[in-house]
Amino acid sequence: MVGAGLGVWKLMRGVRQLELHRLILALIIFCLLSMAFLAYYVSNSPKIKEAPPLPFSDCGGGGMSPGASTGAAGGGPGVQRAPLFLPPRQGRLRQVKAVDNSRTEPVVLVFVESIYSQLGQEIVAILESSRFHYRTEIAPGKGDMPTLTERNRGRYTLIIYENVLKYVNLDAWNRDLLDKYCAEYGVGVIGFFKANENSLLSAQLKGFPLFLHSHLGLRDYRINPSAPLLYITKPNQVEQGSLPGEDWTIFQSNHSTYEPVLLASTKSSEALAHFGPSPLRTLHATVVQDLGLHDGIQRVLFGNNLNYWLHKLVFVDAIAYLTGKRLCLSLDRHILVDVDDIFVGKEGTRMKVSDVEALLNTQNKLRALVPNFTFNLGFSGKFYHTGTDEEDRGDDMLLQHRMDFWWFPHMWSHMQPHLFHNVSVLAEQMRLNKIFAQEHGIPTDMGYAVAPHHSGVYPVHSQLYEAWKSVWGIKVTSTEEYPHLRPARYRRGFIHNGIQVLPRQTCGLFTHTIFYNEYPGGSKELDKSIRGGELFLTVLLNPISIFMTHLSNYGNDRLGLYTFESLVKFVQCWTNLRLQTLPPVKLAEKYFQIFPEERDPLWQNPCHDKRHKDIWSKEKTCDRLPKFLVIGPQKTGTTALHSFLSLHPAITSSFPSPTTFEEIQFFSGANYDNGIDWYMDFFPFPSNVSTDFMFEKSANYFDTEVASKRAAALLPRAKILAVLINPADRAYSWYQVRNYHSFCTVHTFRTVSDWTGSLWQLKTHFTVTLLDLCVCVCVCVCVCVCVCVCVCVTTAPEGPSGPCSHQQHFPFSGDSRPFSPQGPAGPSETLP
Known part of the structure; x- marks a missing residue:
């Protein structure tokens, strides 16, 4: 009896274990099916796509005005802009002595606090970007002044002080020496005053009829249209909203030698109550120009550093004015927008029919602002019709409107040229791309090409240059790698084997930056670059700029269109620059007319730059x-x-x-x-x-x-x-x-x-x-x-x-x- 009961118990336990195993197996199968169903549902359900961002509106329009700061209350249509209310004395016209420093060398002497100071590095960066010669010195509190003259010629055409207090507090001997030099040779002085925790709230600048009021918060930046130094800066704009920081300094004087350049009002009406009541918010000068009526020396003084973008713009104008336009670029700026990787890209990142229509529409709008503006498309024919059906129709529409664009060849299969060691194999890849272009009616006579990842251009891969010339008849290319990628201000051009190589600039858009709200650092970083940041400075400080973009930047949120339409409008709102465009060959001719000294290359060791080594043939050492x-x-x-x-x-x-x-x-x-x-x-x-x-x-x-x-x-x-x-x-x-x-x-x-x-x-x-x-x-x-x-x-x-x-x-x-x-x-x- 006991044995029978034990047998039944064992049988029941086996059944229960079997059922538990089956239950676990069923749960696993259910989970897998659920995951598969969820993936299918997510991938096939209609997506809610946000509309692409709208570019900046015209200067006087509403919406996102170029003059409106982030978070500031911008004026919409019909909102009247506050009139420019200058202090009563400064509206008068005065005779300004013409700058004559022809007896000086075109070199800038920069006195810095230290070689590591941020403002000093920013000053040097602007001088280097503009290709101006300069010399830096640690500002002497006491001690010898650098030699200022040589054989009856001045060694410097402009003096810049990172800290203007080092200038006014010079010992009597050096101050007298420097002032006599400036007066005799017509040399101007630029100085910066940045308040710190030890700065007085109010003080008189030693030796000058000028008073400083520091540690202020300001808002609503304006440009004085009567300032004589204005050249690039257009004075009819107002930067509305609060200025960053609470450490601004304003200047006050009753002497006729001082002319305000930039003005702002205080955030609080009680900040400077002793100025008296005013029917309008009083404007105070944050940048002033000394016309030289006090001691014969012209100066420009800044009440802050160069962190704010408008100060950089006025700083460039100050250099031009105080050097009598000797250190100055012309107002002409040539831009070319390259769109690499046409037909290349994985599904979901390529252009559709609506994107091509937007590209054509934006190009037409930009032509009203930039004569003959044309997008320059670089194609790799192997990847034609490799997207979704909708993206393939976008490829077809690009070819339907092929005569509306400029075209240049990428590699057929987007391979890096330095991987090809045989020139005939490399040339065959190019011929495949040329056959594709001829079959689809793409123009092939532009004389311009760009290598994928700039491979083979620099460091030079001689097979690439030979293949380019034999297959395409290339005369011009561009790269961001000569002499190095960073810092960008050092990029230069050169000529090798009959091919002109132009410097190429980045604009913050790469193959992975395709959504406005997913831009690295947030969308405000892209807007900051456009509105006075890196992209704006690239146009400001370079007479010729070739920008690199990619196919993916013109699909999805169309950040390429947003960026360049906004940039062009912002430049024309705030500057007098004349934006133009030229085909690549003519652009190269223009570049080497401006910079003939760059014709000869300066070869460097490829192994000393990791990026160069990565795009250099592995067979070379x-x-x-x-x-x-x-x-x-x-x-x-x-x-x-x-x-x-x-x-x-x-x-x-x-x-x-x-x-x-x-x-x-x-x-x-x-x-x-x-x-x-x-x-x-x-x-x-x-x-x-x-x-x-x-x-x-x-x-x-x-x-x-x-x-x-x-x-x-x-x-x-x-x-x-x-x-x-x-x-x-x-x-x-x-x-x-x-x-x-x-x-x-x-x-x-x-x-x-x-x-x-x-x-x-x-x-x-x-x-x-x-x-x-x-x-x-x-x-x-x-x-x-x-x-x-x-x-x-x-x-x-x-x-x-x-x-x-x-x-x-x-x-x-x-x-x-x-x-x-x-x-x-x-x-x-x-x-x-």
């Missing part, structure tokens, strides 16, 4: 670059040194050149235009990178002006060897070589005492040459087994008609007596 250079000068035994060094088992020389023998002469002449690939081909792959030393010897590096800059850019860590001998021995060696080759110049020379020109100029010529050359050699330390001593020597250049057309001035032959500006020197008249 920086280990093939030399570790030291033998630089000459000529006729000092450098060839012998080259031979002796080559005998060392750990030292490897460059391969001989068929034209210049053991010398490559890369940094000193036309070979530099061939690029670093050509240069590295003269060196083998080292068997042991850590112990093998590769070097090259080119004697003319010593006396070629550009060689030191080029070598320092490509080989910043290389050691330099210079072999120098007694100048008389070198002259004799030079004489024997020239005589052996029957050069007539060795027989036609004069002594220094027969020099008919200024001996001071002759001495100065050689002194400057020596200084330039010694900088190149004295920085460096010799390698391994060599120790060298340096002395710098040069000879006079040959004339334009050939070596025998005039007498060669050879200072080491004939009369060897020392000379002085008064004539042949006696025993006690030697010059240093």
Whole structure:
């Protein structure tokens, strides 16, 4: 009986365990089915899509006015703007003395608090972006002032003080020295006053009939239309709303020399109650212009730093005015908007028919503001019709309106060119894209192309340049990588292998920025960039700007359209800039007319920039670059040194050149235009990178002006060897070589005492040459087994008609007596 009961119990327990397993399995299946159903429902249910953001309205319109600050109460249609109420004295017209600083060098002297101060860095950034020459000095409280003049010419055309108190509190000697210099040479001064916790609420600026009131909160910024310095700034706008911070300073004076430039009212009517009642909210000057009627020196003073965008705009105008337009760009600004990756992109990010219609509509609206404005579309034909049906119809509509746009080729499959090591394979990829363009009627004669991810443009991939020229006939490209991506103000152009490379700018839009409310940092960051931020400053400080955008920026929320329509309207509301556009080839011609000094590239080491290394061929290595250079000068035994060094088992020389023998002469002449690939081909792959030393010897590096800059850019860590001998021995060696080759110049020379020109100029010529050359050699330390001593020597250049057309001035032959500006020197008249 007991045994039977035990059997029944075991049977029932087995059934219960089986049912539990089935229950768990059923629950798992139910969960999976629920997840699948939910995913299907979410992916197929209609989405509620917000309307794309509206661009800024016109200057006088309602909506999101360019003049309205974020969070400020903007005026809508029909709302009357408050009139510009200036202090009663400042409305009068006054005679302003014209700025004449023609006897100065176009260099700005900037006195900063420290090399790390934020305002000092912002000042320097604007000067660098504008390509103005400058020199920074730590502002001396007491001590020596930098040398201000040289040979009856001023060394600086403008003085900028990060802290104006350092200027007014200079010791009497230096202050008198600086003021006399400014008055005599027509040099102006720009100063900034930023209140801190130690600043007095009210004080008089030492030595000036000007009073400062600090620690104020301000609102409703206005521009005085009577301010003489206004050039780029358009004075008919009001920046409504509160200004950021409570540390603003305003200026007050009864002297006629001061003209307000920017004015604002206080947030609280009790803030400056002693000014008396007024029917309107009183305006106070936060930026003033000193017309020079007090002491003959013109100045511009800011009651805050450059954090506020309008201060940057007025600062640029102040530089232009105080330098008599010597440091000033023209009002013309050329912009080109590239749209990369046409037909490229995953489903959901591409353009639809409505997006193409919006693109055409915005282009037409922008043409009313920017003559001939045209979007420049870059295509990769392989991805045509690879989206949804709706997106494929968008592709078709783009091609239907192909003649309304400019077009340029991307790669057929959007591959990076530096991955192709065979030029014929790379060219075949381009031909596929060209065939696609011809089949669909896309214009192919623009002469412009952009490589995906800017690969192969810089660092240079020579196969890309060759393929571009052979397939497309490319004349112009652009990149954001030369010389480096950041900081953007250093981007430059260059010409290589007949192709003009222009700097390309970013605008804050990338392939992943497709929704306004999901913009990194919030939508206010995009608006801030447009309204006086980075994007606005790019247009302000660059005469030519090529902007990079992508296909995905013109679908979904159409941030590309929003950004550039808003930018153009904002620029035209607040500035007098004349926005224009040109096709890429004409744009390149214009660029190198403005900046002809950028035609020649400056090659740098690709391994010193991670981004450059990522878009550089993996088959190339920086280990093939030399570790030291033998630089000459000529006729000092450098060839012998080259031979002796080559005998060392750990030292490897460059391969001989068929034209210049053991010398490559890369940094000193036309070979530099061939690029670093050509240069590295003269060196083998080292068997042991850590112990093998590769070097090259080119004697003319010593006396070629550009060689030191080029070598320092490509080989910043290389050691330099210079072999120098007694100048008389070198002259004799030079004489024997020239005589052996029957050069007539060795027989036609004069002594220094027969020099008919200024001996001071002759001495100065050689002194400057020596200084330039010694900088190149004295920085460096010799390698391994060599120790060298340096002395710098040069000879006079040959004339334009050939070596025998005039007498060669050879200072080491004939009369060897020392000379002085008064004539042949006696025993006690030697010059240093």
